[in-house]
Amino acid sequence: MRDMRLATLPVAVAALFGFGVFAFLQIAEEVSEAELGQFDRWLLLAFRTPGDMADPIGPPWLEEFMIELTALGGYPLLTLIVLAVAGFLVVSERYGPALYTILSIVLGTSLSHGLKLLYDRPRPDLVEQLVSVQTPSFPSGHASMSAVVYLTLATVIIRFVDSMAVRAYVLVVALLLTLGIGVSRVYLGVHWPSDVAAGWAFGVSWACLAWLVVTGLRAWRQGPSGS
Structure with missing residues (x-):
């Protein structure tokens, strides 16, 4: 049973990668053709008090919570988290996972920024933005x-544990962080919902691709010795 799960895992991850790429391209096409404008406006306004576009729904503590939550997806904090984890892996003499972590996240960050420059979509001006963006x-x-970093770190942690419960817990936490951070961007008025959906699609597909590449390289290196 365990061998069957291990054999089907790359297929499932490859399917998820393909779905993520497809979803991103579809969203990007519809954004370029202005086909998501009505949906974007409707969902963005759903997070604001009717009649007051400067006031997000919910009590004041919810706004403060969302501002703190969104910081978990910011570059400064993500950089510190990645460096801390990579440093732990290095001092633990796990050089392969450390290199995988750094390369996957640095390349993913660069590509994400490049896509921003390519599409050059303006920020929402429909509601007041509650945090500064440039x-x-x-x-x-x-x-x-957040998808790239937290999912990549989750796959690294999962490598070192055998318990399925622990693996599921780590993956669920990574997914919840990713979802929560994305929602906070819409709540704070700094992103259209389609921006966030495309970001999730890109992040998940990139994390899947990085895992597939490393898994394939590991299998290729172990092939001759195992035959």
Whole structure:
């Protein structure tokens, strides 16, 4: 049973990668053709008090919570987390996972930023933005990089544990962080919902691709000795 799960895992990850790429391209096409404008406006306004576009729904503590939550997807904090984890892996003499972590996240960050410059979509001006932003809007960097970073770190942690319960817990936490950070960007008025959806699609597909590449290289290196 365990061998069957191991054999089907790359297929499932490859399918998820393909779905992520397809979803991103579809969203990007519809954004370029302005086909998501009505949906974007409707969902963005759903997070604001009717009649007051400067006031997000919910009590004051919810706004403060969302501002703190969105910081978990910012480059400064993500950089510190990645460096801390990579440093732990290095001092533990796990050089392969450390290199995998750094390369996957640095390359994913670079590509995400490049896509922002390529599409150059303006930030929402429909509601007041509750945090300061300067970069283009599409895809959401917080959504994409939280998916890249937290899912990549989750796959690294999962490698060192055998318990399925622990693996499921780590993966669920990574997914919840990614989802929460993305929602916070819409709540704070700094992204259209389609920006966030595209960011999630990019981040998930990139994390899957990185895992597939490393898994393939590991299998190729172990092939001759195992035959």
